Amino acid sequence: MNETCVDDISIVLQIDLYKNSCPEAESIIYSWVENAVSQDSRMAASLLRLHFHDCFGCDGSVLLDDTEDFTGEKTALPNLNSLRGFEVIDAIKSELESVCPQTVSCADILATAARDSVVISGGPSWEVEMGRKDSLGASKEAATNNIPGPNSTVPILVAKFQNVGLSFNDMIALSGAHTLGMARCSTFSSRLQGSNGPDINLDFLQNLQQLCSQTDGNSRLARLDLVSPATFDNQYYINLLSGEGLLPSDQALVTDDYQTRQLVLSYAEDPLAFFEDFKNSMLKMGSLGVLTGTDGQIRGNCRVVN
Numbered sequence: 001m002n003e004t005c006v007d008d009i010s011i012v013l014q015i016d017l018y019k020n021s022c023p024e025a026e027s028i029i030y031s032w033v034e035n036a037v038s039q040d041s042r043m044a045a046s047l048l049r050l051h052f053h054d055c056f057g058c059d060g061s062v063l064l065d066d067t068e069d070f071t072g073e074k075t076a077l078p079n080l081n082s083l084r085g086f087e088v089i090d091a092i093k094s095e096l097e098s099v100c101p102q103t104v105s106c107a108d109i110l111a112t113a114a115r116d117s118v119v120i121s122g123g124p125s126w127e128v129e130m131g132r133k134d135s136l137g138a139s140k141e142a143a144t145n146n147i148p149g150p151n152s153t154v155p156i157l158v159a160k161f162q163n164v165g166l167s168f169n170d171m172i173a174l175s176g177a178h179t180l181g182m183a184r185c186s187t188f189s190s191r192l193q194g195s196n197g198p199d200i201n202l203d204f205l206q207n208l209q210q211l212c213s214q215t216d217g218n219s220r221l222a223r224l225d226l227v228s229p230a231t232f233d234n235q236y237y238i239n240l241l242s243g244e245g246l247l248p249s250d251q252a253l254v255t256d257d258y259q260t261r262q263l264v265l266s267y268a269e270d271p272l273a274f275f276e277d278f279k280n281s282m283l284k285m286g287s288l289g290v291l292t293g294t295d296g297q298i299r300g301n302c303r304v305v306n
């Protein structure tokens with residue numbers, strides 16, 4: 001046996017990692033998230049999405065500002081003028097650095113804040129596995145290529161998730177995150193062109209057309225879940241069945257593919273099954289491409305490499 005094998009044993013993420021080194025870590029993160037969401041309920045959605053866009057390699061890379069050496073991920077198409085919540089993460093990091101310096105990584109903060117956002121919005125809870133290290137760089141190109149876009153078809157969505165090790169089922173369960181938050185008109189403009197086709201509800205279409213035809217139309221925001229945008233529930237799937245999915249990639253899950261439709265139906269009927277699968281898929285997503293052991297670092301400021 002060589003040393004690499006021994007190292008490999010220590011690279012697994014674990015719950016309670018900060019039990020001795022920073023016992024207050026989870027409660028500090030929770031308080032900041034709770035406070036931020038009480039001021040702006042959409043922040044729960046934004047923090048959940050921030051973790052998703054960091055993952056496909058959960059290493060805090062999404063938080064890095066551009067430097068002379070690399071262009072960060074913040075200006076990649078899926079992120080530009082869209083990701084929110086960086087100031088909340090900064091505030092959490094700054095308190096954690098004063099309470100227990102160089103201990104809790106930015107990537108772990110993101111994973112924990114995402115879980116807390118779901119809980120505070122009424123969704124399931126789970127134990128977050130910790131021990132991710134923060135990256136030494138970021139890749140705008142990887143963010144651009146890996147993160148699925150709103151006009152992706154079902155086969156493309158499946159492929160993009162499978163590329164990083166997430167299954168068909170994971171993709172559909174994680175899409176249920178669109179039970180929270182907002183999207184800009186520019187992301188669903190192709191939904192507005194259809195007349196009353198089989199995949200879009202007429203009243204819904206007319207409301208969106210009105211919203212998006214205003215001045216500044218492209219940056220106007222619509223609810224991803226028109227019924228309960230601040231509650232983590234299974235309403236997203238129910239909306240898809242009545243042609244009220246916002247993004248083309250959402251509605252495609254019931255319109256374009258028999259198998260995805262079956263899973264959507266099952267989540268629309270059984271909220272607890274959705275919660276259970278969502279939780280497990282979040283745990284899986286949260287462990288993708290993590291840096292552990294001697295790889296990476298614990299950043300002192302999430303926006304810059306130490």
Ligand code: HEM
Pocket residue numbers: 042044045046047048049052081082083084148149150151152157171174175177178180181182183184185187224247249
């Ligand atoms: C299945 C493929 C996915 C696609 C194509 C997609 C696409 C999008 C787009 C285009 C927006 C609106 C962005 C804007 O207008 O600024 C959005 C918002 C959002 N996405 Fe996704 N997404 C996907 C999966 C996920 C996953 C897996 C999660 C989390 C687990 C997630 C969480 C969110 C949340 C919470 C929002 C609202 C954010 C806010 O209001 O700040 N999405 N998504």
Ligand SMILES: [Ca+2]
Pocket residue numbers: 179180225227228229230231232233234235236
């Ligand atoms: Ca909802």
